[in-house]
Amino acid sequence: MTRDxxxxxxxxxxxxxxxxxxxxxxxxxxxVLVVRRKAPGGFSxxxxxxLQSIADQSALAxxxxxxxxxxxxxxxxxxxxxxxxxxxxxxxSHELRxxxxxxxxxxxxxxxxxxxxxxxxxxxxxxxILSSGQHLLELLSDVLDLSKVEAxxxxxxxxxxxxxxxxxxxxSQVRERAAQRSITLELDTAxxxxxxxxxxxxxxxxxxxxxxxxxxxTPVGGSITVQATTDGTDVAITVSDTGPGxxxxxxxxxxxxxxxxxxxxxxxxxxxxxLTLSRRIxxxxxxxxxxxxxxGLGSTFGLAVPLxxxxxxxxxxxxxxxxxxxxxxxxxxxxxxxxxxxxxxxxAGMAVASAVNGADGLDLVxxxxxxxxxxxxxxPDVDGWQLISLLKGDPGTAGIPVLVVSMIDDAxxxxxxxxxxxxxxxxxxxxxxAALARVGVLAMSPNGALFVEKGAAP
Amino acid sequence: xxxxxxxxxxDNERNLKLVRDVLQYAGYDILEARTGEQGVELAQRSxxxxxxxxxxxxxxxGEQAFRLIRDDSRTSGIPVVALTASAMKDDRARVxxxxxxxxxEKPINVRALPxxxxxxxxxxxxxx
Numbered sequence: 001m002t003r004d005x006x007x008x009x010x011x012x013x014x015x016x017x018x019x020x021x022x023x024x025x026x027x028x029x030x031x032v033l034v035v036r037r038k039a040p041g042g043f044s045x046x047x048x049x050x051l052q053s054i055a056d057q058s059a060l061a062x063x064x065x066x067x068x069x070x071x072x073x074x075x076x077x078x079x080x081x082x083x084x085x086x087x088x089x090x091x092x093s094h095e096l097r098x099x100x101x102x103x104x105x106x107x108x109x110x111x112x113x114x115x116x117x118x119x120x121x122x123x124x125x126x127x128x129i130l131s132s133g134q135h136l137l138e139l140l141s142d143v144l145d146l147s148k149v150e151a152x153x154x155x156x157x158x159x160x161x162x163x164x165x166x167x168x169x170x171x172s173q174v175r176e177r178a179a180q181r182s183i184t185l186e187l188d189t190a191x192x193x194x195x196x197x198x199x200x201x202x203x204x205x206x207x208x209x210x211x212x213x214x215x216x217x218t219p220v221g222g223s224i225t226v227q228a229t230t231d232g233t234d235v236a237i238t239v240s241d242t243g244p245g246x247x248x249x250x251x252x253x254x255x256x257x258x259x260x261x262x263x264x265x266x267x268x269x270x271x272x273x274x275l276t277l278s279r280r281i282x283x284x285x286x287x288x289x290x291x292x293x294x295x296g297l298g299s300t301f302g303l304a305v306p307l308x309x310x311x312x313x314x315x316x317x318x319x320x321x322x323x324x325x326x327x328x329x330x331x332x333x334x335x336x337x338x339x340x341x342x343x344x345x346x347x348a349g350m351a352v353a354s355a356v357n358g359a360d361g362l363d364l365v366x367x368x369x370x371x372x373x374x375x376x377x378x379x380p381d382v383d384g385w386q387l388i389s390l391l392k393g394d395p396g397t398a399g400i401p402v403l404v405v406s407m408i409d410d411a412x413x414x415x416x417x418x419x420x421x422x423x424x425x426x427x428x429x430x431x432x433x434a435a436l437a438r439v440g441v442l443a444m445s446p447n448g449a450l451f452v453e454k455g456a457a458p
Numbered sequence: 459x460x461x462x463x464x465x466x467x468x469d470n471e472r473n474l475k476l477v478r479d480v481l482q483y484a485g486y487d488i489l490e491a492r493t494g495e496q497g498v499e500l501a502q503r504s505x506x507x508x509x510x511x512x513x514x515x516x517x518x519x520g521e522q523a524f525r526l527i528r529d530d531s532r533t534s535g536i537p538v539v540a541l542t543a544s545a546m547k548d549d550r551a552r553v554x555x556x557x558x559x560x561x562x563e564k565p566i567n568v569r570a571l572p573x574x575x576x577x578x579x580x581x582x583x584x585x586x
Contacts, residue, residue, distance in 0.1 A: 094514070094543070097564075098470050098473065101470075101476075101564045101566070102472035105565055105566055106476060108567075108568035109476070109479065112569060114479075114480070114483050115483075137565070339551070344554070426574060426577050426578065426581070428578060428581045429557075429559060429560070430559065431581045
């Protein structure tokens with residue numbers, strides 16, 4: 001028997017018999033299983049058959065591993081492509097917004113008759129240009145948001161807030177449109193529903209979107225009900241309308257981009273992105289959305305988000321302080337102004353607790369005894385003048401300086417009622433901090449910088 | 459009427475024209491800059507009463523230009539207000555943390571702009 005160099009080596013090492021089984025894929029050898037023995041003689045049929053079956057299995061396993069790797073590579077490529085698409089959309093929508101600002105601005109200049117009068121027809125057309133421009137702008141901001149979500153770049157800015165307050169705020173955004181169409185708007189928050197730890201602005205955006213859709217699709221004289229309930233794990237918010245309903249075949253589709261479904265007459269309104277965006281936002285929170293509908297009777301859109309991180313039930317529409325430092329209570333119903341003041345104050349090293357109405361504000365001041373109160377005059381429940389009197393009339397709170405920050409330009413009245421400072425909006429950071437310095441809450445350093453005075457903490 | 463000099467730093471020609479025309483109509487004197495560098499230079503040379511600063515500019519961006527204006531003793535006292543796109547809600551907090559004296563959202567509200575500018579001017583004056 002002739003031996004090649006390889007076999008010669010094995011023979012010298014004491015290997016006397018060898019079985020080689022090819023691993024075949026589509027008739028091609030992709031590998032070999034080799035068994036060696038130090039005893040001479042052939043291999044039994046059982047062993048040969050067993051090795052054959054192992055070889056077949058191996059061929060399959062190798063194939064699967066290769067397919068899997070290929071799939072992984074494709075998925076990576078797709079992810080990169082999707083990220084590029086989103087980045088493209090984000091930069092596009094910025095590029096598109098810039099000329100739109102001019103379209104909207106110059107339309108307004110014309111409508112203001114800054115440089116001469118318009119006739120009735122011209123006025124109508126310029127209004128058309130303006131409202132088209134504004135519609136486009138909304139569309140762009142939805143596109144931008146959606147591309148952010150899909151690129152995984154929408155970061156949630158979580159805080160703890162009262163669900164009831166988020167619903168009330170959202171309802172206030174559509175109340176006028178609902179009233180114009182004689183639609184009744186009912187809000188119903190179950191007693192156990194307290195606070196939610198989530199991105200307040202985004203959750204409001206979702207509720208506003210559902211409410212705007214409901215107003216759009218509900219006939220004149222219909223009704224819309226917003227309900228909030230909890231099962232102890234999730235908070236569920238539903239928006240029910242008495243609109244035409246959504247046929248079964250459309251129920252999934254309307255959550256997809258640019259699908260408005262066959263819901264009634266106003267198809268052209270809106271962006272067709274609102275529900276897609278809403279669903280993504282809710283999913284980012286670890287929640288889900290759904291739709292119940294009966295054609296001819298109405299629709300109920302629902303969202304559920306986990307209660308994670310909530311500080312237990314509570315119904316006050318006020319927020320506890322978030323940082324250390326001397327405490328200021330801000331009483332302000334406009335979210336933009338509240339955010340602005342909070343940034344100013346926290347930037348100067350203060351802690352901020354806030355309330356969006358007078359009653360909660362008063363309660364907060366009494367409970368927390370802050371070093372200063374910053375308050376608006378136009379509040380949803382009590383009027384600000386009354387609130388100043390209440391604060392100044394209560395021996396427990398009379399010593400706390402009150403700074404008014406309001407659009408209403410009536411410093412004389414505010415100061416007469418006992419306010420220490422009166423600022424008219426818009427306010428700059430400097431003016432707010434300088435006012436706080438004048439009432440002794442902040443100290444002024446020699447170079448004019450404002451900082452928290454040591455020992456000023458309560 | 460007001461006689462205040464306002465420096466507008468904005469690279470988009472039409473948006474610059476819009477802000478300029480509206481503010482001129484309201485009686486302001488307008489200085490124009492189309493890049494951050496130009497804006498910084500013009501602020502030093504002409505000491506305007508207020509700077510309106512777009513954030514996205516070619517070359518150095520609005521925030522960097524703001525830093526240069528704030529860090530230079532000749533211009534450190536001039537209030538600088540950012541022009542931010544309203545859709546970029548995250549920009550607002552960023553702008554305020556950066557130390558801008560305030561922000562105006564784009565699209566600007568043509569009716570409100572002159573009063574907003576006046577409010578920034580009169581907020582600043584007592585402290586300077």
